[in-house]
Amino acid sequence: MDWVYLIEVLVGxxxxxxxxxxxxxGFVLIYKSSGIFNFAQGTMLLFASLTFVKMTENGIGxxxxxxIAAGIMVIFGVATERFVIRPLxxxxxxxxxxxxxxxxxxxxxxxxxxxxxDVHGLQMNKFLDIGxxxxxxIFMSDHIPWLDILIPQFDIFASLVAGLMIVVLAFFFxxxxxxxxxxxxxxxxxxxxAVGIPLQTVWAVVWAVTGIIALVSGxxxxxxxxxxxxxxxxxMKALPVILIGGLTSIPGAIVGGLVIGVGEKLGEIYLADxxxxxxxxxxxxxxxxxxxxxxxxxGMFGEKLIERV
Amino acid sequence: MSKSxxxxxxxxxxxxxxxxxxxxxxxxxxxxxxxxxxxANGSGKTTTLKACSNxxxxxxxxxxxxxxxxxxxxxANHGAFNLVKDGVAQVLEGxxxxxxxxxxxxIMTGSFIRENSKEAKQDLERVYxxxxxxxxxxxxxxxxxSGGEQQMIAMGRALMSRPKLILLDEPSMGLAPQLVEExxxxxxxxxxxxxxxxxxxxxxxxxxxxADDGYIIENGRVILKGKAQDLLDRPDVKExxxxxxxxxxxxxxxxxxYHRRKPSFT
Amino acid sequence: MIYRETxxxxxxxxxxxxxxxxxxxxxVALIGLxxxxxxxxxxxxxxxxxxxxxxxxxxxxxxxxxxxxxLTGQLSLGxxxxxxxxxxxxxxxxLRVPDYLMSLPVALLMSGIFAGLVGVVFGLPxxxxxxxxLLVSTLAAQYFVWWFFNSYAWFLNYESSGVVAxxxxxxDYWGLGNFLGVDMQGYPARYLLALVxxxxxxxxxxxxxxxxxxxxxxxxxxxxxxASVMGISVxxxxxxxxxxxxxxxxxxxxxxxxxxxxxxDLMIYExxxxxxxxxxxxxGGLGSISGxxxxxxxxxxxxxxxxxxxxxxxxxxxxxxxxxNVSNMVYGVFIIALLIRxxxxxxxxxxxxxxxxxxxxYPH
Numbered sequence: 001m002d003w004v005y006l007i008e009v010l011v012g013x014x015x016x017x018x019x020x021x022x023x024x025x026g027f028v029l030i031y032k033s034s035g036i037f038n039f040a041q042g043t044m045l046l047f048a049s050l051t052f053v054k055m056t057e058n059g060i061g062x063x064x065x066x067x068i069a070a071g072i073m074v075i076f077g078v079a080t081e082r083f084v085i086r087p088l089x090x091x092x093x094x095x096x097x098x099x100x101x102x103x104x105x106x107x108x109x110x111x112x113x114x115x116x117x118d119v120h121g122l123q124m125n126k127f128l129d130i131g132x133x134x135x136x137x138i139f140m141s142d143h144i145p146w147l148d149i150l151i152p153q154f155d156i157f158a159s160l161v162a163g164l165m166i167v168v169l170a171f172f173f174x175x176x177x178x179x180x181x182x183x184x185x186x187x188x189x190x191x192x193x194a195v196g197i198p199l200q201t202v203w204a205v206v207w208a209v210t211g212i213i214a215l216v217s218g219x220x221x222x223x224x225x226x227x228x229x230x231x232x233x234x235x236m237k238a239l240p241v242i243l244i245g246g247l248t249s250i251p252g253a254i255v256g257g258l259v260i261g262v263g264e265k266l267g268e269i270y271l272a273d274x275x276x277x278x279x280x281x282x283x284x285x286x287x288x289x290x291x292x293x294x295x296x297x298x299g300m301f302g303e304k305l306i307e308r309v
Numbered sequence: 310m311s312k313s314x315x316x317x318x319x320x321x322x323x324x325x326x327x328x329x330x331x332x333x334x335x336x337x338x339x340x341x342x343x344x345x346x347x348x349a350n351g352s353g354k355t356t357t358l359k360a361c362s363n364x365x366x367x368x369x370x371x372x373x374x375x376x377x378x379x380x381x382x383x384x385a386n387h388g389a390f391n392l393v394k395d396g397v398a399q400v401l402e403g404x405x406x407x408x409x410x411x412x413x414x415x416i417m418t419g420s421f422i423r424e425n426s427k428e429a430k431q432d433l434e435r436v437y438x439x440x441x442x443x444x445x446x447x448x449x450x451x452x453x454x455s456g457g458e459q460q461m462i463a464m465g466r467a468l469m470s471r472p473k474l475i476l477l478d479e480p481s482m483g484l485a486p487q488l489v490e491e492x493x494x495x496x497x498x499x500x501x502x503x504x505x506x507x508x509x510x511x512x513x514x515x516x517x518x519x520a521d522d523g524y525i526i527e528n529g530r531v532i533l534k535g536k537a538q539d540l541l542d543r544p545d546v547k548e549x550x551x552x553x554x555x556x557x558x559x560x561x562x563x564x565x566x567y568h569r570r571k572p573s574f575t
Numbered sequence: 576m577i578y579r580e581t582x583x584x585x586x587x588x589x590x591x592x593x594x595x596x597x598x599x600x601x602x603v604a605l606i607g608l609x610x611x612x613x614x615x616x617x618x619x620x621x622x623x624x625x626x627x628x629x630x631x632x633x634x635x636x637x638x639x640x641x642x643x644x645x646l647t648g649q650l651s652l653g654x655x656x657x658x659x660x661x662x663x664x665x666x667x668x669x670l671r672v673p674d675y676l677m678s679l680p681v682a683l684l685m686s687g688i689f690a691g692l693v694g695v696v697f698g699l700p701x702x703x704x705x706x707x708x709l710l711v712s713t714l715a716a717q718y719f720v721w722w723f724f725n726s727y728a729w730f731l732n733y734e735s736s737g738v739v740a741x742x743x744x745x746x747d748y749w750g751l752g753n754f755l756g757v758d759m760q761g762y763p764a765r766y767l768l769a770l771v772x773x774x775x776x777x778x779x780x781x782x783x784x785x786x787x788x789x790x791x792x793x794x795x796x797x798x799x800x801x802a803s804v805m806g807i808s809v810x811x812x813x814x815x816x817x818x819x820x821x822x823x824x825x826x827x828x829x830x831x832x833x834x835x836x837x838x839x840d841l842m843i844y845e846x847x848x849x850x851x852x853x854x855x856x857x858x859g860g861l862g863s864i865s866g867x868x869x870x871x872x873x874x875x876x877x878x879x880x881x882x883x884x885x886x887x888x889x890x891x892x893x894x895x896x897x898x899x900n901v902s903n904m905v906y907g908v909f910i911i912a913l914l915i916r917x918x919x920x921x922x923x924x925x926x927x928x929x930x931x932x933x934x935x936x937y938p939h
Contacts, residue, residue: 037707083911084911084915087915088914088915088918089367090367090368091914091918092918093707094644094650094857094861095857095914095918097707098853098854098857098910098914099910099911099914099915101850101853101854101910102906102907102908102909102910102911102914103907103911104907105903105904105906105907105910106903106904106906106907106908106911107907108900108903108907109899109900109901109902109903109904109905109906109907110900110903110904112896112900113897113900113901113904117896117900177421180410180414180417180418180421181418181421183407183409183410183414184407184410184414184415184418186409187407187408187409187410188405188406188407188408189367190364190367190401190405191401191405191406191407191463192407192418193364193367193389193390194362194364194389194393194398194399194400194401194405194467195393195398195418195419195421195422195466195467195469195470196389196390196392196393196394196398196419196421196422196470197390197418197421197422198390199389199390200390236714236846239710239711239714240711240714243707243708243710243711247707247708275726279722279725279726280722282718282721282722283715283718283719283721283722286711286714286715286718286719287715287719289711289715290700290711290712290715293700293703293704293708293711293712294700294703294704297703297704297705297708298708299708303409323938325927326927326931327927327930327931327934
């Protein structure tokens with residue numbers, strides 16, 4: 001076992017963990033503000049990136065397409081609040097969860113109906129002249145002579161974007177009045193309504209923001225994988241991440257992503273042989289999350305469970 | 310006779326399209342008064358309050374008949390948010406504190422309705438002045454405070470929106486008698502500052518003691534109304550709601566007798 | 576109501592516990608039950624094989640999930656995984672145990688027990704983990720089971736294609752078919768076996784709901800701390816719920832593979848199926864056994880009927896992808912609409928309708 005190789009693996013794990021975190025953030029945002037476990041996050045990713053890709057394919061410029069796609073996602077988010085979440089306010093969480101699964105089903109059909117179900121590639125460096133979008137990896141040995149590893153530049157770009165989003169969102173939640181009302185709403189819808197928090201506006205904002213996050217993370221995922229049906233499965237990848245991090249914590253989403261990313265890579269190397277089979281990454285993330293939650297049931301940064309009878 | 314602040318006009322409320330919870334409740338809260346709404350479990354007190362504060366639809370309920378007027382404006386479909394803005398705050402039954410927020414954050418949520426954050430600071434002080442007990446616990450999570458403290462948090466939260474009318478639902482629930490008296494004393498003090506109250510209560514004795522007017526509701530109907538003092542003096546009220554009967558044991562026949570004599574005006 | 580419910584008085588406890596207290600209900604239920612058995616000759620093999628038997632299988636899984644999620648409040652997305660255990664368990668029991676010891680009904684029940692035990696293992700974290708966090712455990716079960724059967728070819732008898740067809744000899748029932756002169760591999764016989772299992776297990780579930788155990792489950796669902804204060808062992812209740820629920824799912828998996836598709840195939844036990852079954856449960860109504868069946872029928876038939884109607888109207892003017900996408904859209908919208916109209920699902924809808932009929936012609 002070569003330790004340089006180990007570092008490469010760790011770095012690779014961290015960077016792929018960031019990709020999970022990106023999906024997880026949108027998840028956490030919705031959960032934190034309304035207690036809804038938003039299963040439609042994956043299809044939002046698909047819809048957003050598909051919309052964007054189809055527009056660029058039809059000759060619309062990068063920024064225009066980005067702007068329009070963001071607009072569509074905002075409209076979509078507001079519409080979701082108006083037609084799905086608002087009528088279901090104060091219902092039990094399982095019904096709300098199921099409603100988002102219904103939303104996911106709708107969106108899956110909708111995005112493939114108005115666009116198509118083909119696999120699209122996305123190459124952002126065609127549009128943006130940022131060095132980091134270069135598909136070639138960086139040889140770290142060029143910069144640090146003793147560190148002989150490869151790092152995909154794009155992953156660094158994705159990490160930077162994720163970091164930026166975290167900072168903005170963390171500020172939003174902890175420091176602003178809206179952030180505090182969001183936390184109040186997630187605790188108790190009824191009481192929030194009674195003290196006059198404009199529930200509907202708050203939710204509309206959250207869903208719109210989540211739509212934009214879905215667009216950003218959708219594009220990053222698309223660049224890495226491709227724009228296709230498989231983006232929906234990103235949500236299943238993100239599940240253990242948010243559960244490890246704690247459903248209500250945005251920093252948790254990031255740390256959880258990193259833990260899962262690294263853990264998966266290490267598991268692949270050290271444990272795959274033990275289990276004598278391929279593809280342990282299918283369940284390994286869930287097992288890690290499980291082990292973690294048994295020790296700490298509310299996740300890493302999740303809110304403490306307060307129970308009174 | 311002072312001006313009427315809240316006027317409920319013969320409302321009928323149906324839950325889930327089939328369950329008739331209120332069958333015609335008429336009620337009047339005059340400005341600067343404390344009005345008590347008394348009744349047993351399931352008689353419709355909470356429903357009446359929720360109808361006023363526009364929270365019914367969240368529980369699959371709807372007003373099917375009648376009107377609710379606040380300052381001579383129909384508010385039946387006004388939206389909870391606008392209502393709080395106009396000065397009607399509700400304190401829910403069972404307190405409903407945001408358990409993952411600290412006490413202070415809880416109280417601050419009540420002030421979001423207004424833009425001016427300087428005023429909010431003053432109001433916070435004012436709330437703490439009324440509820441000394443929660444000042445010392447300001448930094449702890451509301452979920453870990455006692456029942457009495459939670460009631461105070463909930464009331465303080467409602468006060469932050471500078472309401473003209475507070476709808477107070479079962480403030481005495483699960484509290485020691487001494488605390489109940491304390492809460493009602495605060496209600497009285499707030500009332501002196503010009504806040505009107507509509508209080509739904511089971512503890513008729515305390516509620517009537519601190520109230521100006523009283524309504525008794527049974528099976529979704531108002532069956533008695535009057536000045537609180539008059540109600541306290543009525544023999545039937547005394548016996549059925551206050552538990553002070555005539556000398557000796559009351560037989561069931563007498564109770565039935567009162568039932569028959571109840572006036573019904575809906 | 577079309578008949579009166581007044582004037583019905585119970586005079587002893589036995590009568591008080593009846594599932595159908597009204598004579599009218601009793602008669603209707605009995606006729607319905609008889610009809611379920613007697614209509615077989617009047618229907619086609621195709622209808623049985625394409626509609627009825629799969630509904631019986633997934634419906635049974637829904638009832639199982641209902642015990643776990645509806646009754647005990649433990650959210651699960653591992654249903655398909657537990658069904659998978661049942662299917663593979665049945666197959667291996669039939670394959671490896673000598674024929675004179677093993678027959679399909681026995682194998683179904685035994686693999687149900689296997690699935691139940693697997694469920695208990697994955698239910699262990701439920702003692703500490705609550706709410707949505709528990710998803711991680713059930714999803715781990717789903718993915719692990721799937722991967723496990725995918726990786727160890729022994730369970731598929733080293734079939735390289737990943738699918739094994741079920742040999743006709745497995746439908747032998749100790750020579751019962753020959754003895755009666757009935758084709759036991761035919762769909763009518765398969766249907767009857769599935770029907771008997773489903774009716775028996777539904778009856779058990781219905782009674783479980785009304786028993787002490789069921790009430791313990793419900794108290795754990797509603798407030799686990801309060802339940803533990805009342806002297807109910809919460810871990811025991813949760814694990815028992817996991818066992819019973821996964822037993823149902825295991826049997827359902829066996830029925831699905833053996834009585835419906837006739838082969839053991841991993842691909843049908845992917846996580847999507849878990850979602851479908853959760854859908855059936857929610858649409859049917861949490862905590863209601865008859866609701867689970869209604870939900871299963873609805874969710875299973877919806878895409879089929881939708882595609883059929885679409886084909887009928889447009890005569891194939893659109894390709895299948897379009898039809899499928901539109902079907903998804905309509906389905907999604909419909910689910911949301913139903914949840915908005917009645918978050919309690921079909922069961923609550925039925926209760927409301929009944930109440931309205933009772934009051935008829937008055938609205939309240």
